[in-house]
Amino acid sequence: MKRPMAEVxxxxxGALQRAGAxxxxxxxxxxxxxxxxxxxxxxxxxxRVAQYATHLRNGRVDGAAVAKVAxxxxxxxVVDAGEGLAFPACExxxxxxxxxxxxxxxxxxxxMRSHHAGVIVDHLRPAAAAGLVALGFANSPAAMPAAGGKxxxxxxxxxxxxxxxxxxxxxxxxxxxxxxxxxxxVMVAAKEGRPIPPGWALDAAGNPTTxxxxxxxxxxxxxxxxxxxxxxxxALVVELLVTALIGANFGYEASSFFVDEGNRPGIGQAFIVIxxxxxxxAAGERSYLARVEVLLAEMLKDEGVRLPGxxxxxxxxxxxxxxxxxxxxxxxxxRG
Numbered sequence: 085m086k087r088p089m090a091e092v093x094x095x096x097x098g099a100l101q102r103a104g105a106x107x108x109x110x111x112x113x114x115x116x117x118x119x120x121x122x123x124x125x126x127x128x129x130x131x132r133v134a135q136y137a138t139h140l141r142n143g144r145v146d147g148a149a150v151a152k153v154a155x156x157x158x159x160x161x162v163v164d165a166g167e168g169l170a171f172p173a174c175e176x177x178x179x180x181x182x183x184x185x186x187x188x189x190x191x192x193x194x195x196m197r198s199h200h201a202g203v204i205v206d207h208l209r210p211a212a213a214a215g216l217v218a219l220g221f222a223n224s225p226a227a228m229p230a231a232g233g234k235x236x237x238x239x240x241x242x243x244x245x246x247x248x249x250x251x252x253x254x255x256x257x258x259x260x261x262x263x264x265x266x267x268x269x270v271m272v273a274a275k276e277g278r279p280i281p282p283g284w285a286l287d288a289a290g291n292p293t294t295x296x297x298x299x300x301x302x303x304x305x306x307x308x309x310x311x312x313x314x315x316x317x318x319a320l321v322v323e324l325l326v327t328a329l330i331g332a333n334f335g336y337e338a339s340s341f342f343v344d345e346g347n348r349p350g351i352g353q354a355f356i357v358i359x360x361x362x363x364x365x366a367a368g369e370r371s372y373l374a375r376v377e378v379l380l381a382e383m384l385k386d387e388g389v390r391l392p393g394x395x396x397x398x399x400x401x402x403x404x405x406x407x408x409x410x411x412x413x414x415x416x417x418x419r420g
Contacts, residue, residue, distance in 0.1 A: 086407035103137035104147035189362030194330030231313035234290025257393030
C-alpha cells in the first residue's frame, strides 16, 4: 500500500537507530534512502536498510561516528566519515564545497573512511539548487577487472553531474555506473535461474559467462569492455580520484557490501562544485544559463529526446503527492 514519504522515512530511521546508528546518522540515511526509492531507484533505496542494519550490528559501520572536516587547503578539503554510514559525510562535504565555491569559484571535497553512498547525483541536488554546477564520483568494493585483466579490482565506480537551469526548470541530473550493467540485474537473474547476456560478466576464473550465479562470484565487465577498454579506463580515473587523491581504500581492499561479515570498507567519494558565474559571467547571451537553454532546445528538436533527470523528478513528485508504494512485509520488517 502507499504510505506518506515522511512515514516511511521515520520507519527507516527507527530501524537504523535500533541497529546502532545515532539519531542524526539514521535520519540522514533515511532521508536519502527514501529519496532514492521515490525516484524508482530501488537498488539504492529501501532494499539497503537491512544491509545497513546488519553492518551496524556486525561492526562494519560505526553507528556513533560523526563526520568532520579533516583537512583543508584553499578550495580543497577532505571530510572524514569516521567509518560510519556515508550520508552525513557526503552531506557535509557538499555543504562545505558549496560555501567554498561561492568564495573561490570552484571547490573539491573528498570523503574518506566511508561506506555505500547510494545515488550519487542526489548528493549534488543542494549545489544545483544553489545555482552551481556539481560533479560526483565514488568507488565501491571490487566488482570489475582492469583493462585486459581477469580479477576484480575496481568497483562499479559511479559518475554523476548536476547542471542547474533557469529559475523554475528542473536541473539536469546525470548518474551512471561504469559497469556494462548494474550488478542488481545479475542478482535478480541468479535468483530467478535465468542466464545473462554475453558481455556482462566474467566467472571466478576470469572467463566470459552467461551463468548469473557464476557471475556473482566473478566480476562485472566495464562499459564497452567487449569492443574497447574505455570503461575500464574511466573506472581507473574514478578509482584514483576518490582513493589515492583523498586517502580512501581501493575497491579491492574493501569487503563486499553484499556480505554480512567483513571489514569496514573505508572507500571514498569526491565532489567538485563550480560557480558558473566565475567563468561565463552571471548574465548575457553567452552566460551559462543562457547557453544551457540553447543546447537543450537543440536537443529537444528530435522527438524522443528526454532530458536527464526528467523521469526521476516526475516520479519523486508523484511519490511526494501520493505516497510511496511499500509492501506490508517490508513495513513489518522495518518495524521489527
